[in-house]
Amino acid sequence: MAENAAKKEKREKIPRQPMPEQEPKVRAKNFDEVPFGYSPEAAVKEAQRCLQCKKPGCVTGCPVEVDIPGFIQLIKEEKFTESIRHIWQKNSLPAVCGRVCPQEIQCEGMCIVGKKGEPVAIGNLERFVADWERENGTGALPPKADPTGKKVAVVGSGPAGLTVAGDLIAKGHEVTVFEAFHKSGGVLVYGIPEFRLPKDIVAQEVNFLERLGVKIECNQVVGRTTTIDELFEEGYEAVFIGVGAGLPVLLDVPGKNLIGIYSANEYLTRSNLMKAYRFPEYDTPIIKGKNVVTLGAGNVAMDSARTALRLGAENSRIVYRRSRTEVPARGAEVHHAEQEGVEFFFLAAPTKFIGDDKGRVIGMECLKMELGEPDASGRRRPVAIEGSEFELECDLVIVAVGTGANPILTQSTDGLSLNKWGYIDVDEKTAKTTKKGVWAGGDIVTGSATVILAMGAGRIAANSMHDYLTLGW
């Protein structure tokens, strides 16, 4: 039935509900979440803005195809429990996605309401209903299919692995996740800071899967503690590799090993996983610089620069070799960083690091850059401007220029075809690798990308794995 004119006008007048947030200068000193989350009233109001399109663009924009109009309708009707159950049909980590997805280029980027005004705040709504369930829900679990008696091994407990685990446990298979670290979650726990994704929330999302029956074994390095072939010998019939792109990229310039020069992986793992931000309550230390430089301008660089502020930096600067136009980080992350006081130096790159007599970094020499022709990635190549050397004082440098494929598993597994960068080759439609019974997805296939893309890859793999377990290779 068509909306009547009065109702339509009323709906169109509702502005996008703002997300209440901590003040920038306040939050730059704490590790609490920046957004406070919608109240139920704000959520219901925002839900009213959704047009309930017959051909929802938002769903095509979602890598895991959540039925967005469906869950939003349920919020509108104040049926929050039903809403989260609806999301669970397609997404087992909604509290995570609602916080870290780049909705602006996915669901919200396709929203029709966004063509004329601001899109429906799909991410905020997903977050609202996931948080509501966690705080008020009954803890009831979605239904599971009958046991199939088939055993599945998932290597890596990051977003790709957790998605495969969630999908296959629901289909009745026995699932064990093998995680190298002492805590599960992968990049959700070591890479994304507490102030963007609280670890209690990750733990609860993982716990949800454990309550469904997924077994998680930590401290298992596949490729060392055990191997994929050994897993097959133990009776696992299908294996998913979701180990991520956990190889740091460091700059090859003089002074690169001075004390105080960290890969972003190390800096963030110390702070996020080992909770060095709470040193000495937690034993792992982290260097807290006064003048901090982060090299790179992706989401990881934003996380690093903002963490440095919270750890007491007087200056936290991003130094990026291209310009603002090429910045790969989410607009929202750059915006939050700038509000908090992170400064941006564009078109500059380091040529060497300067140290004191104790081997600690005290400065960085840089060259100014200008943009030339596009390189292989399609982005304009930075070209050094001769004679433009300048120095930046710094006592902590975080190198966040990307990651590569960690070879610990791939080098110790026969039959896996890799590309020249060490990433695993897979069939696009099924996520199958060249090794029988083995699938792969996420950053170990694509190179470093996002949580949601890893989940999308996990979804494709899980479907193919289920077919294999029930029908054959």
Add this chain to the structure above:
Amino acid sequence: MFKIVNREEMSDGTVVLNDIEAPKIARKAKPGQFVILKANETGERIPLTMAETDPEKGTITVIYQVVGKSTALFKTLQVGDGYQDVIGPLGKATHIEKVGNVVCVGGGTGIAVLHPITRALKEIGNHVTCIIGARTKDLLILEDRMKAASHELHVCTDDGSYGHHGFVTDVLKEVLEKGETQQAVAIGPVPMMKFVSLMTKEYDVPTLVSLNPIMVDGTGMCGGCRVTVGGQTKFACVDGPEFDGHKVDYDELMLRLQSYCENEKQCYEEFCIMDS
């Protein structure tokens, strides 16, 4: 939890041995490999090379010196207690080959790491000369085990309280002078490995050392344990921990080992106050 099934204190309580129940690791570990241990929720992850493994009993052995809070915390763990997390086996196994005459040099707790390698080199058919050193007699560990693992054992103490009065390099020089050594292995404090390597280089004897940089994950994802070997960056946790002793930048390693000395001091002092 990874339970401690046996515990010994040596060197006046400054060195502790733990046999830890870790069957999966015990079955797979080879000489030269290490584990990462974490005592509890707030503890650090720290690497220790395995001194021994018993696949049948399902146990691994680590021997550590108490040098800071984490090792002091480990020392409080008794038989029946355990480590919350033990991860391994990590690192590349030692390349064991029959080459003829081998000299194995160990200092301090490096002797524990040297032991399984020495034994493997002997078992494969090398003639093994072993030189171990410590500051003083009470700090010398595993003398009997090293004697059994080699054909000839020489002991040195800095203060002359036992064996040769002087450094391991004094005895090493005599061995190398014979001109019959095909391979050397040196494991101990960084300055010791540096000077042993400088010496063996003069005699053209290939030398393996086992490096001990600060580590976090141990699986090659953070780069914290990076060392420069032959001008190239290597990660001790996945490319090592053993490297060509003649190519290691020891001075850089020694500087990087000081990265947290103030934090370490603060933590250790607070722990000692609380623990006393």
